[in-house]
Structures are given as C-alpha cells and as structure tokens.
Amino acid sequence: MSDRRTAILEAAATVIARRGVRGLRVEELAVEAGVSKALIYYHFEDRTGLLRRTLTFVNNRAERYTAEQSAVDATTDPGAATGAAPTSGPLRQLEQALLLELQDLPHVRENSTAWGELRASAVFDPELRGELALASVIWVREVADQLGEVRPTAPESALVASAERLTALLEGLSARWLSGILPLTDARTRMREAIGVEVAHLAGHTADRSADGTPTSPNKLD
Amino acid sequence: MSDRRTAILEAAATVIARRGVRGLRVEELAVEAGVSKALIYYHFEDRTGLLRRTLTFVNNRAERYTAEQSAVDATTDPGAATGAAPTSGPLRQLEQALLLELQDLPHVRENSTAWGELRASAVFDPELRGELALASVIWVREVADQLGEVRPTAPESALVASAERLTALLEGLSARWLSGILPLTDARTRMREAIGVEVAHLAGHTADRSADGTPTSPNKLD
DNA sequence: GTCTATAACGGGATAGAC
C-alpha cells in the first residue's frame, strides 16, 4: 500500500542480505530507504516488529517471483538436449521451482539470505516463529503438490515427507552456499540429484499400492 | 590446556546456544565462565577471535561425543526387535552418527545451536569461513566413508555426493527443529528416511558396475 | 506523515593495579 512503507521493507531485505539481521542498523536502513530513522519507528513498532514484517514481505516476494518464473518456463525448454535428466513437464517444473532459490541473482540471493537470517533469528526470538512456521508449511505443501503431479499414485504422507526433505535440504544447501562452504554449482547439482532420488523413491511407493489404496508390504521407509 | 581458557570456551558455547551469536554479550559470557571481561580479551584477540576459537572448540567437542557414542553402540543393539529398520552394522552406525545431532540433550542442543549460529554468522563474517569450511569437509568425508562401508562398490563420487546431501539435510532439519518449525521427532524421521533413500540410491549405483561381482538387479529399493 | 535533534544506554574494548 503505502509508498514509503514498502520502500522501507524492500530496503530492509536489502540491508539484511548485506549485513545480516544482527548487522542491520536502523540508521543504515533509513539511508538505504531514503527516509529518516524516525519514520521507521513510526511505521513499525520497533526493531523486532520491523523484522517480523520483513519476514512476511520477503516471503511474499519469493512467491511472486516463483510465479513469474513458472510463466517463463513454458517458453524455455532445453530438456531435449541433455540426456541426463528426465525433464518431463511436472518434474521439470518442480526442478525449476526448487533450483530457483539457488541462483546468484541479486534479488534471489537477497531473498535467500534474508530468509536464512530470519530463520536463524527465530531460534532465539520466538516472536518471529509464527510467520516462519506458516510460510514453511505453505512451501512444503506446494512442493508436495508438485511431487504429486510427478507421482500421482504415491500416498499423501510420502509426498509430504519427500517435500519436507527436499525443502529442508534446499535450506541446508543454501546456507552452505551463502556461507561460502559450498560452490553454487555444487549446491545446484546436489539439489537436482536429490530431486531425482526422491522421485525414484516415490516410484517405489507407487509400486507398493498394488490394488486399492492400501500398501500391502510393510516397507521400512515410512 | 589452560583451565580458564577452556572454561571460557565452554561458557561461550553455552551462551551462544542460549542467546545466539548476535546475543552473546561479553559481560554475560564472563559471568557464565566465572571470570572477568578483561580476561576474555587477554586470552582472545577480540570478540570475533573468540567466536572463531569457539567454532573449532564446538566442532572438536562434537567429534568427541560422536566417538563416545560409537563406543556405546557396540553394547546397545535393539535392531533385532523392530522389523522397521534394516539395522545392520555399518548402516546402523551411520544412522547413529547422523541422528546424534538431532537429540534434545543439553550438550547436543548446545552444540547444534552454536554450530548453526556460527555457520549463519559466517555468511557475513568471512573471518569465520576458514574453520567452517574445513570442519565441513572433514564431516562430509567421514559420512562418505561410512556410506562406503554400507555400499562398498559404489563409486567414490557418488558417496561424496550422498554424504553432502545427507549432511546438508541434517543441517537444514536441525535449523528447522531449533527454530521451532519442525518437531524433533519429525526431523529424526525425515533424517532416517533420507538415509534409507540414499543408501537405496547408492545400491543403484552399485548395480551400474556390473562386472565386479555385484548383484545385477537395478532395483531402486533394495 | 515526515523530518531534525537528542536522550538514554548498552556493550566492546583498554588501562593499570595486583
């Protein structure tokens, strides 16, 4: 809504990505947003309130660019060239969605960094947990749905479990990338492999459901 | 070595686990360690230097309790009762080693929290990256070796890739657990499943090498 | 709504005695 307000939130994401949550200085934020310090306190209760709002803001923005990218996907399709990956429709879409977070583009890096920072902050600041948990659940749900399109016969519980593993892995890889432990290309490769592994795993689940909906074999991996 | 010095490091891990790196106050640390602020600056260059030392300290301590636990493993073996998990020797050892980090015991939680915090800090403080990267490489190496014992014929590169995925996943799950997004039991379940999935995946790799006396069935789920 | 100026204080770092 308000011009200035969103400008402050954009700036907050930028500054957090640059300095981290612990490094965010209200003064620097004010300069970045082109407003005065006092205005920040006028619009947001206090520093923590600002962080909370920034969390949801960053999250909304991520959904937005995910949607944009999905639109682009229809156009680009290099899946034919490489014999490596079985890039059929829904699977490719899933890969795109997850790999989107592992890119060295300014706003993606900004989002990933801010997200990681805010998640880390939530360990010690319970006030941030509400937004965080909600966003996480939604994200897992989305990934589970996409997995469901790749493996329509896999049981719901297995889809959610796979989605939780994939999203948690993505966060882990992202943290390593951003902290300079793991090169970006490696992170992307690991992520792609993991998707393949999980999809293969879900195929196994599919096989289990021989007749109706009831898994007959007591598989060890539930 | 020095009594006081290690006391400070122990206290640092405790305080970081309680307040986070951003919440670590040299004063509080001094109280926790039962020393004066000045002594901390005498033993460690400055705040960052202290953090760097704490990072390696925490890491060494983790190795230590991993070793202790491995010793205990020989005694305890409930693998026979439950038909759920294929807890053969090396596989069980691997599971133990990884699940060790997902336990609600004071010193484990302390280590995990401190490790997560320091990793998060490294995103913005390059001074911390050296220790971090080294520790990470060593850990991946260890897990890869353990995977190698479970799947002796799997190629080295596949073992390392799996190890990287598993350790990154563990960090991701740990972060979610500690930030209150994911219940501990869920995190543990996801981790166990992932190990199963990865081991099954490596079995596939094994099948690829048809010549060297390995069962040729390319079954994904063993 | 938005600014400038300033209060109020927390906390990192050092001096110097013992």
Next chain:
DNA sequence: GTCTATCCCGTTATAGAC
C-alpha cells in the same frame, strides 16, 4: 594471569517542529 574501573562509541528509541 587475573582483576576492577572506566572510557567512549554506536545504536535504539523518542521529542517535538513542520
């Protein structure tokens, strides 16, 4: 090696004019 006392800067947050 370890302490007490203190400096002083950076940072959050508010007061009050426009």
